[in-house]
Amino acid sequence: MSSDGTKTVLVTGATSGIGEGLVRRYASTHKVIACGRNEQKLSALKSENVQPLRFDMTEKAQVIDAFNRVESVDIVILNAGVCEYIDDASSFDSSLFERVIHANVIATGYCIEALLPKIKPGGQLVVVSSSASFLPLPRAQAYGASKAALSYLTRVMQVELEDIDVTLVHPGFVETPLTDKNDFPMPFLVSVEKACDEIYKGVESRKREIHFPKRFTLLLKLFSLLPFSLWLPLAKRIKR
Numbered sequence: 029m030s031s032d033g034t035k036t037v038l039v040t041g042a043t044s045g046i047g048e049g050l051v052r053r054y055a056s057t058h059k060v061i062a063c064g065r066n067e068q069k070l071s072a073l074k075s076e077n078v079q080p081l082r083f084d085m086t087e088k089a090q091v092i093d094a095f096n097r098v099e100s101v102d103i104v105i106l107n108a109g110v111c112e113y114i115d116d117a118s119s120f121d122s123s124l125f126e127r128v129i130h131a132n133v134i135a136t137g138y139c140i141e142a143l144l145p146k147i148k149p150g151g152q153l154v155v156v157s158s159s160a161s162f163l164p165l166p167r168a169q170a171y172g173a174s175k176a177a178l179s180y181l182t183r184v185m186q187v188e189l190e191d192i193d194v195t196l197v198h199p200g201f202v203e204t205p206l207t208d209k210n211d212f213p214m215p216f217l218v219s220v221e222k223a224c225d226e227i228y229k230g231v232e233s234r235k236r237e238i239h240f241p242k243r244f245t246l247l248l249k250l251f252s253l254l255p256f257s258l259w260l261p262l263a264k265r266i267k268r
């Protein structure tokens with residue numbers, strides 16, 4: 029918190045979709061450090077309360093250099109991520125797999141390493157995973173595995189960290205450039221505004237898990253508890 033009581037929030041993936049929505053949402057009441065790669069989009073976000081920070085989070089040296097310039101923060105929201113699908117399971121694309129795991133998991137590790145010492149005692153770490161981590165979904169060998177790893181990593185941080193509250197976010201489908209390219213039905217798709225509202229309120233009340241829309245995420249959670257033999261035929265039907 030600064031001397032005037034204003035909290036500082038750092039958001040990765042601030043140049044698009046959920047991250048951009050969060051920057052706009054927080055900027056009215058907080059100081060925001062908006063992280064991204066796209067210079068033009070970052071400049072457009074710049075304002076009295078929004079300070080852009082440019083780096084590619086898959087490059088460890090860039091991450092360290094960027095966060096060396098950050099003094100301290102109250103809330104860190106690790107939101108940046110990529111989604112790529114493996115279209116043909118029988119010819120596994122290990123380059124795609126590596127790209128997605130690197131961007132979503134390894135690069136998040138770079139950020140955690142560099143940012144943990146910057147989070148003030150009593151501060152918050154928020155990690156945006158996905159409800160895709162609940163169950164095996166068609167074509168999601170890379171994306172689903174990366175988000176399952178991220179959820180596990182975040183849960184362990186909840187077990188381990190004493191003076192930082194950790195929140196794990198499991199969104200359902202949100203209408204963003206990431207999902208705009210999907211060519212399959214996206215049940216219970218929500219707007220960026222609705223998603224950011226859920227995240228903002230959940231972070232404010234320091235929830236351990238934020239998941240939405242409940243009609244979708246609770247259904248997935250229920251299936252994840254049932255025998256896999258009940259999910260398998262459904263997943264195969266989604267695939268067709």
Ligand SMILES: NC(=O)c1ccc[n+]([C@@H]2O[C@H](COP(=O)([O-])OP(=O)(O)OC[C@H]3O[C@@H](n4cnc5c(N)ncnc54)[C@H](OP(=O)(O)O)[C@@H]3O)[C@@H](O)[C@H]2O)c1
Nearest residue numbers: 041043044045046065084085108109158199201202204206
């Ligand atoms: N949309 C959904 O339905 C949905 C559902 C569940 C979970 N999520 C998760 O929510 C998060 C945000 O997704 P979104 O839908 O808002 O996607 P988006 O609109 O594609 O935004 C992704 C953001 O991540 C940034 N990013 C990607 N790779 C980066 C890198 N190497 N270095 C720095 N920044 C990088 C992008 O920057 P550039 O513009 O430079 O690429 C962009 O700002 C992701 O982690 C996603 O997996 C989304």
